Amino acid sequence: MFGLFSRKNRKTKIDYTLVKTDMHSHLIPGIDDGSPDMETSVALIRNFKELGYSKLITTPHVLWDLYKNTPEIIGRGLDRLRKALAAHQIDIEIEAAAEYFLDDHLLDLLQKNERLLTIKDSLVLTEFSTMHQSMSMKNVLFDVQMAGYQPILAHPERYVYLYKNWDLFHEIKDNGVLFQLNLLSVTGGYGARVQEIARYLLEHDFYSLVGTDLHHTGHMERLKTLEIPVKLQELLTNGRILNNSL
Numbered sequence: 001m002f003g004l005f006s007r008k009n010r011k012t013k014i015d016y017t018l019v020k021t022d023m024h025s026h027l028i029p030g031i032d033d034g035s036p037d038m039e040t041s042v043a044l045i046r047n048f049k050e051l052g053y054s055k056l057i058t059t060p061h062v063l064w065d066l067y068k069n070t071p072e073i074i075g076r077g078l079d080r081l082r083k084a085l086a087a088h089q090i091d092i093e094i095e096a097a098a099e100y101f102l103d104d105h106l107l108d109l110l111q112k113n114e115r116l117l118t119i120k121d122s123l124v125l126t127e128f129s130t131m132h133q134s135m136s137m138k139n140v141l142f143d144v145q146m147a148g149y150q151p152i153l154a155h156p157e158r159y160v161y162l163y164k165n166w167d168l169f170h171e172i173k174d175n176g177v178l179f180q181l182n183l184l185s186v187t188g189g190y191g192a193r194v195q196e197i198a199r200y201l202l203e204h205d206f207y208s209l210v211g212t213d214l215h216h217t218g219h220m221e222r223l224k225t226l227e228i229p230v231k232l233q234e235l236l237t238n239g240r241i242l243n244n245s246l
């Protein structure tokens with residue numbers, strides 16, 4: 001009975017002004033599986049501002065089998081988006097980086113010494129398949145580091161094939177990879193197992209960054225009423241989560 005009210009399970013409404021900067025979303029229209037058109041993008045960004053965010057670093061997928069996005073394509077999309085926001089008098093700072101899928105294309109970019117788009121300084125947002133475990137997880141992240149970047153692992157809690165493989169999570173973190181929580185993972189929005197992994201990683205201080213990973217209006221609706229664990233609220237207020245320095 002008392003367990004229901006334990007500190008671990010207590011939740012509180014999120015204060016987005018504490019997060020300040022969202023660093024993971026898919027808001028450039030038509031170039032990945034995020035916003036399909038400019039009208040939707042403008043409406044979503046208006047919502048971000050209403051939530052309390054003051055800056056967005058949007059991160060289109062670079063996943064070569066599906067989304068062949070280059071810095072040029074992303075840069076052009078960002079320009080169009082900024083113009084639309086100005087036309088609608090929506091005043092919010094917006095930048096673009098990318099979410100790099102750790103595939104052969106990325107290894108190729110690293111080998112050729114091509115420039116990667118960074119969240120800030122050397123921070124690069126990376127992701128693996130959420131379906132199948134890559135046997136070279138640690139090696140690929142190491143390659144990114146060797147090329148001079150600081151990898152951020154997007155939504156580690158969504159890699160359910162790593163459920164209870166806590167040693168591997170610890171090893172990746174100990175190697176210097178930063179962990180980014182998807183905010184909606186704490187609600188069970190991606191399933192109970194994802195929520196359970198998120199809870200473990202949160203309680204063990206893995207996360208340095210949080211992101212919405214917003215793709216569509218459904219995500220926005222859930223963000224509007226989001227309640228987060230008290231532990232996350234503490235990390236946001238005591239400066240352990242780095243979003244507000246981006």
Ligand SMILES: [Fe+2]
Nearest residue numbers: 024025099213
């Ligand atoms: Fe994403």
